[in-house]
Amino acid sequence: MNRRIFFSLLSAGALGLAGCQKTATDEIPVGEFASLTGKEATFGQSSHEGTVLAVEEINAAGGVLGKKFKLLTEDNGSKPGESANAVNKLIAKDGVVAILGEVASSRSMEAAPICQSNKIPQISPSSTNPKVTETGDYIFRVCFIDPFQGTVMANFARKTLKAQKVAIFTDVKSDYSKGLAKFFKEGFLKAGGQVVSELDYNGGDKDFKGQLTAIKSANPEGVFVPGYYTDAALICIQAKEVGLTVPIFGGDGWESEKLTEIGKESVEGTYFSTHYSPDAGGPKGKAFVEAYKKRYNGKLPDAMAALGYDSAMILADAIKRAGSTDGSKIRDALAATKDFDAVTGKITINAQRDADKAAVILKVKDGKFSYIETIAP
Amino acid sequence: MRGREKLFLLIAIVVAIGLSYVSASFNRYYLGIAIDVGINIILAVSLNLINGHTGQFSLGHAGFMAVGGYFAAKFTLVYGPTLPPAAQPFLFAGALLLGGIVAALAGLAVGVPSLRLKGDYLAIVTLGFGEIIRVIFQTSETFGAATGLTGIAKLTTFGWAWALAAVTVYVVACLVNSTYGRGFIAVHDDEIAAGAMGINPVRYKVTAFVIGAFFAGIAGGLYAHHKAVLSPGGFDFIKSIEIVVMVILGGMGRTVGVIFAAIILTILPELLRGVAEYRMIIYSLLIIGLMLTRPQGLFTWGKKGAA
Amino acid sequence: MDWFLQQLINGLALGAIYALIALGYTMVYGVLRFINFAHSDVLMLGAFAAYYLAPLVAPLLGATTIPSAIAVIVLSAAICAVIGMTIEYLAYRPLRKRPRLTVLITAIGVSLFIEYTGQHEKVFGAATKSFPTLLPKTEIILGGLRCSSNDLVVVGLTAVLLVAMWFIVQRTKIGMAMRAVSFNEQAASLMGVNANAIISFTFAIGSALAAIGGIFYSMRAPGIEPLMGVQPGLRAFIAAVLGGIGNLPGAALGGLVLGLLETFFGGMPGLSNYRDAIAFALLILILLFRPAGLLGKVQTEKV
Numbered sequence: 001m002n003r004r005i006f007f008s009l010l011s012a013g014a015l016g017l018a019g020c021q022k023t024a025t026d027e028i029p030v031g032e033f034a035s036l037t038g039k040e041a042t043f044g045q046s047s048h049e050g051t052v053l054a055v056e057e058i059n060a061a062g063g064v065l066g067k068k069f070k071l072l073t074e075d076n077g078s079k080p081g082e083s084a085n086a087v088n089k090l091i092a093k094d095g096v097v098a099i100l101g102e103v104a105s106s107r108s109m110e111a112a113p114i115c116q117s118n119k120i121p122q123i124s125p126s127s128t129n130p131k132v133t134e135t136g137d138y139i140f141r142v143c144f145i146d147p148f149q150g151t152v153m154a155n156f157a158r159k160t161l162k163a164q165k166v167a168i169f170t171d172v173k174s175d176y177s178k179g180l181a182k183f184f185k186e187g188f189l190k191a192g193g194q195v196v197s198e199l200d201y202n203g204g205d206k207d208f209k210g211q212l213t214a215i216k217s218a219n220p221e222g223v224f225v226p227g228y229y230t231d232a233a234l235i236c237i238q239a240k241e242v243g244l245t246v247p248i249f250g251g252d253g254w255e256s257e258k259l260t261e262i263g264k265e266s267v268e269g270t271y272f273s274t275h276y277s278p279d280a281g282g283p284k285g286k287a288f289v290e291a292y293k294k295r296y297n298g299k300l301p302d303a304m305a306a307l308g309y310d311s312a313m314i315l316a317d318a319i320k321r322a323g324s325t326d327g328s329k330i331r332d333a334l335a336a337t338k339d340f341d342a343v344t345g346k347i348t349i350n351a352q353r354d355a356d357k358a359a360v361i362l363k364v365k366d367g368k369f370s371y372i373e374t375i376a377p
Numbered sequence: 378m379r380g381r382e383k384l385f386l387l388i389a390i391v392v393a394i395g396l397s398y399v400s401a402s403f404n405r406y407y408l409g410i411a412i413d414v415g416i417n418i419i420l421a422v423s424l425n426l427i428n429g430h431t432g433q434f435s436l437g438h439a440g441f442m443a444v445g446g447y448f449a450a451k452f453t454l455v456y457g458p459t460l461p462p463a464a465q466p467f468l469f470a471g472a473l474l475l476g477g478i479v480a481a482l483a484g485l486a487v488g489v490p491s492l493r494l495k496g497d498y499l500a501i502v503t504l505g506f507g508e509i510i511r512v513i514f515q516t517s518e519t520f521g522a523a524t525g526l527t528g529i530a531k532l533t534t535f536g537w538a539w540a541l542a543a544v545t546v547y548v549v550a551c552l553v554n555s556t557y558g559r560g561f562i563a564v565h566d567d568e569i570a571a572g573a574m575g576i577n578p579v580r581y582k583v584t585a586f587v588i589g590a591f592f593a594g595i596a597g598g599l600y601a602h603h604k605a606v607l608s609p610g611g612f613d614f615i616k617s618i619e620i621v622v623m624v625i626l627g628g629m630g631r632t633v634g635v636i637f638a639a640i641i642l643t644i645l646p647e648l649l650r651g652v653a654e655y656r657m658i659i660y661s662l663l664i665i666g667l668m669l670t671r672p673q674g675l676f677t678w679g680k681k682g683a684a
Numbered sequence: 685m686d687w688f689l690q691q692l693i694n695g696l697a698l699g700a701i702y703a704l705i706a707l708g709y710t711m712v713y714g715v716l717r718f719i720n721f722a723h724s725d726v727l728m729l730g731a732f733a734a735y736y737l738a739p740l741v742a743p744l745l746g747a748t749t750i751p752s753a754i755a756v757i758v759l760s761a762a763i764c765a766v767i768g769m770t771i772e773y774l775a776y777r778p779l780r781k782r783p784r785l786t787v788l789i790t791a792i793g794v795s796l797f798i799e800y801t802g803q804h805e806k807v808f809g810a811a812t813k814s815f816p817t818l819l820p821k822t823e824i825i826l827g828g829l830r831c832s833s834n835d836l837v838v839v840g841l842t843a844v845l846l847v848a849m850w851f852i853v854q855r856t857k858i859g860m861a862m863r864a865v866s867f868n869e870q871a872a873s874l875m876g877v878n879a880n881a882i883i884s885f886t887f888a889i890g891s892a893l894a895a896i897g898g899i900f901y902s903m904r905a906p907g908i909e910p911l912m913g914v915q916p917g918l919r920a921f922i923a924a925v926l927g928g929i930g931n932l933p934g935a936a937l938g939g940l941v942l943g944l945l946e947t948f949f950g951g952m953p954g955l956s957n958y959r960d961a962i963a964f965a966l967l968i969l970i971l972l973f974r975p976a977g978l979l980g981k982v983q984t985e986k987v
Binding site for chain 2: 074089091118178
């Protein structure tokens with residue numbers, strides 16, 4: 001009996017599958033997929049807010065090629081497996097000309113083969129794993145990659161902080177954190193330093209005292225914490241409590257006003273590398289911060305928001321230069337991007353389709369991020 | 378009776394493969410979901426054997442799926458490039474089989490210690506095993522650690538997914554309807570009585586785990602070659618719960634119901650995309666509402682244990 | 685040796701928090717024979733209640749003072765007690781006669797519901813919020829060992845609460861009623877015990893303890909977000925089973941053991957990322973060889 005039902009279901013399903021529609025309007029449909037709910041909702045929501053702001057500004061200025069952007073956003077719930085469906089829908093059902101996303105490298109890599117085989121350009125705002133753009137020539141990113149950032153921080157630790165021995169405290173659940181840690185270690189050892197302790201935590205953990213006590217007893221001169229601000233703030237607080245007083249520093253995952261909000265005095269004197277600083281970025285950065293604050297009730301943008309904004313802006317610029325919304329033309333225009341004046345710095349897309357841009361190092365001082373230096377690639 | 382079953386199985390497989398050949402013209406989005414449905418049917422039906430028919434409350438099914446997926450993907454990643462395209466289907470079949478077998482071994486490893494436990498305790502232990510498996514994959518550099526495996530060849534087609542789903546349904550249904558298979562239900566209904574009747578509950582419980590795990594592993598392999606990326610976070614406790622909800626929605630032990638439940642629960646999140654921010658809230662309310670109003674499942678026609 | 689003692693201190697404070705949360709799991713299991721998966725979310729709600737209450741209490745009792753801390757903790761616990769009783773009434777009571785599997789799934793549904801509703805921007809939002817400082821914090825340094833005043837408060841208060849729970853359960857009438865219901869619900873109600881009321885009471889206490897545990901947890905790690913209860917909840921749950929689910933001293937012991945384990949293993953290179961797996965492996969071993977837990981009583985099954 002169930003055989004019959006199974007069989008009839010199969011045929012019914014087959015009929016339903018044969019539909020294939022693309023809506024044509026006088027708008028340019030742009031797809032975005034992000035983790036708006038679930039474990040990493042805070043990052044996805046941030047980058048989404050930046051993207052939305054950009055699209056609103058683009059449309060207020062008259063759109064691109066005379067047409068307005070229509071932003072179609074799909075949520076992937078921070079779950080593996082969902083991004084594929086989201087992107088398939090955006091491409092096959094909604095007929096988008098490009099895909100913006102995602103914050104997390106693993107989810108970007110889930111979507112990349114689909115975008116590549118459909119010849120739809122994909123721009124990731126902040127996925128830093130080198131493999132993302134290796135998927136194919138339609139995949140781009142507007143951020144620097146882990147090897148660059150890791151080396152930047154390694155050199156900073158060695159040369160500016162003059163640390164000989166460091167400890168590395170990695171978020172073992174995050175491939176961003178692991179990637180950054182790996183390249184930092186390589187860079188630091190190459191610069192003549194020594195890694196005295198390597199311990200892990202699970203992203204989302206709230207108790208680090210066990211590991212921090214162990215790190216302290218290894219006597220490092222600095223601690224590299226390549227994780228996200230949600231954990232970094234707590235780590236700094238508990239580090240003070242166990243008496244770990246050496247400088248603690250991290251990467252762009254630290255950048256958020258929440259770092260100082262949660263960390264308070266404990267994050268004073270810490271350093272991190274990131275994409276931009278209103279002080280280093282000049283007028284464009286400052287204007288973005290003001291616009292973001294106005295749009296989102298006084299909230300300050302974090303790195304994800306800024307990158308989400310830039311990914312949309314770069315797309316608009318590429319379409320303008322391409323003079324068309326054809327996938328391959330947009331792709332070529334994106335690949336030719338040179339010195340694009342983005343909020344997060346001047347972006348040049350290199351041969352690997354990653355962004356060649358400078359990193360800035362910030363120090364937390366008096367509850368604010370104070371600019372230390374810029375390091376060019 | 379057996380002959381007719383076999384005929385339907387053959388027809389289902391032929392139709393699946395046939396549709397697959399013309400699937401190139403299908404809308405990619407719907408096709409992707411259809412393959413998801415096929416994979417979830419395998420997961421739900423295989424879990425049903427453990428939870429529904431044999432009454433073992435297993436909350437670690439995602440672990441078996443992970444084992445199958447990772448091993449199958451690693452196999453194609455390592456051997457794929459060295460073989461000519463013509464050999465791809467055989468490569469894929471080999472990979473799936475490998476994944477299934479290793480998963481079955483994992484099922485054995487989980488099933489044997491769990492023998493003496495019942496109800497809540499069994500649930501906890503299987504949950505624990507599922508999490509241990511996930512942590513191992515998350516830490517193992519061979520399997521990509523936190524990043525997982527990427528760039529997996531997209532070998533799963535509609536034909537593969539649904540043909541294998543048909544095979545799974547066939548095997549499980551026949552197993553349960555056979556004389557041997559009545560043992561599963563006996564163990565479910567009253568283990569001690571079954572033991573007194575000469576049915577070895579140990580053997581049945583372990584068999585249920587092994588076979589259930591085998592097919593979960595196959596589903597994992599199909600999943601890996603469908604999404605092209607495997608990350609350890611996708612095989613956590615929540616994934617196991619999603620499969621459990623399919624089994625419960627379908628009415629534990631009713632294969633047909635479980636198939637329908639798998640289809641509905643796979644399509645539902647896609648239908649709810651319009652209200653994406655409420656998706657999980659609706660899903661959780663659905664679970665609560667279902668348990669409060671109709672805990673025996675939505676599809677309760679046909680006898681329990683019948684195919 | 686210093687390192688060992690320091691980790692011991694770290695682990696005790698953490699373990700105390702797990703013990704508080706584990707108590708709630710165990711008490712509910714004792715009376716209802718079911719694992720309340722939504723318990724971990726009550727922990728989160730307690731932390732959020734404190735987050736919203738602290739600024740309201742501050743004008744009256746000062747911002748980081750002992751009276752305001754007490755007020756915030758007591759009020760949050762009370763709110764969560766009500767929430768716990770409501771969940772029991774709406775979601776679990778109608779299923780009292782059903783197989784335990786059904787209620788378990790319902791509990792999972794409730795847990796997911798609270799988590800995802802909390803993440804919605806109109807409710808709490810997914811972003812991490814900064815937990816207010818409830819008590820003035822000082823570092824206490826004894827020789828080479830350091831300890832935060834918060835930790836001492838946590839351990840001290842937990843000890844007090846554990847003793848209070850023990851007292852309630854063993855020496856009061858309502859405690860006797862709880863024990864009666866957990867032993868045999870039908871017999872107890874035949875003896876005049878209002879089982880429903882007792883069960884509600886148990887949920888109220890368990891939820892209040894979870895709320896306090898959640899606040900203590902946030903005092904150590906002042907970043908709260910809707911999914912914050914999942915990890916500690918899972919660990920406290922393992923603790924409860926470890927100690928013998930249904931057994932109150934067992935829950936306390938289990939909590940301490942787990943806190944110490946997590947801290948010691950966390951500090952060991954190579955093993956720190958296997959912490960979760962080790963905790964679960966321990967759990968499985970205990971369940972296989974001593975299913976009643978460390979302090980539980982072994983029960984034979986009547987045919």
